[in-house]
Amino acid sequence: MIVKQCIFTANGAYKAHKHIKPIGIVVHSTGCNNEMLRRYVQPTSANADYKEIIADLGKNVYNNHLNQEYINGVYNDICMHAFIGKNDKGKVETYQTLPYDYACWGCGSGCKGSFNYDPTAHIQFEICEDGLTDKAYFTNAFNEAIEYCAYLCDKLGLKSESIVSHKEASALGYASAHGDPENWLSRYGKDMDWFRTQVKNKMKKMTADDKTKTIYRVQVGAYANEANAKAFLKKVKKAGFTNAFITKVEV
Ligand SMILES: [Zn+2]
Numbered sequence: 001m002i003v004k005q006c007i008f009t010a011n012g013a014y015k016a017h018k019h020i021k022p023i024g025i026v027v028h029s030t031g032c033n034n035e036m037l038r039r040y041v042q043p044t045s046a047n048a049d050y051k052e053i054i055a056d057l058g059k060n061v062y063n064n065h066l067n068q069e070y071i072n073g074v075y076n077d078i079c080m081h082a083f084i085g086k087n088d089k090g091k092v093e094t095y096q097t098l099p100y101d102y103a104c105w106g107c108g109s110g111c112k113g114s115f116n117y118d119p120t121a122h123i124q125f126e127i128c129e130d131g132l133t134d135k136a137y138f139t140n141a142f143n144e145a146i147e148y149c150a151y152l153c154d155k156l157g158l159k160s161e162s163i164v165s166h167k168e169a170s171a172l173g174y175a176s177a178h179g180d181p182e183n184w185l186s187r188y189g190k191d192m193d194w195f196r197t198q199v200k201n202k203m204k205k206m207t208a209d210d211k212t213k214t215i216y217r218v219q220v221g222a223y224a225n226e227a228n229a230k231a232f233l234k235k236v237k238k239a240g241f242t243n244a245f246i247t248k249v250e251v
Helices: 012-016 050-057 135-156 166-172 182-188 192-204 226-238
Strands: 003-005 026-027 084-085 090-097 122-127 161-164
Touching: 026 166, 084 135, 090 135, 122 135, 135 166, 135 182, 135 192, 161 166, 161 192, 182 192
Parallel strands: 003 090, 026 122, 026 161, 084 122
Antiparallel strands: 084 090
16 A cells, blocks of 8 residues: 655654554544545655645645644644545545654543553544545545555554554543544444454455565675676576576675
């Protein structure tokens, strides 16, 4: 999958740089009728990819996005690790907004503690809600979230069982009282057990392309003379090793 980056370097959570070792994932949905990523995600002018990201997401003309310490004079205490929503062309995309070893300001806290911080820190992301009546968007957005969770689990060594909703995190005593994203899932007869099963199935089907690619090189010969190297390559290819190639090493 493609995860684009727009790290919220101007957000207080990034500046606080509280280190975490995530043990799970919290899934949120925004609770506002605005599925456009640009409502929340914008680069600062210091971002090297500024033009590219603005071209992709469009400009937030209200300047109420979350990549700032103060939003119209009010301290911004929200920062997620990622957002899923629509780009300017209406395509569903994932944007990472905080490094995965930084504590986010996501679910708040409950009677037992907070899933924002160690020893119970979780990766947390928002799915941008629309009016909750567009089934095509629901399907696309949650498919993206399922794929993203499978990617995160693989990358961070987490299990699909470690994924909870904000609502579940609250019931466990580690988050503020919210009902997301069950408020959205329930409209289409789905729940978090369904979500976790989808992630588990996705992880089973993950191809090498879904994971970080590692190329292993096998060397079968080394020649100081190029003609000899070429002759040997021909021989190797004839023997069936059609992907063999010559690399030059300065000695
Ligand atoms: Zn939430």
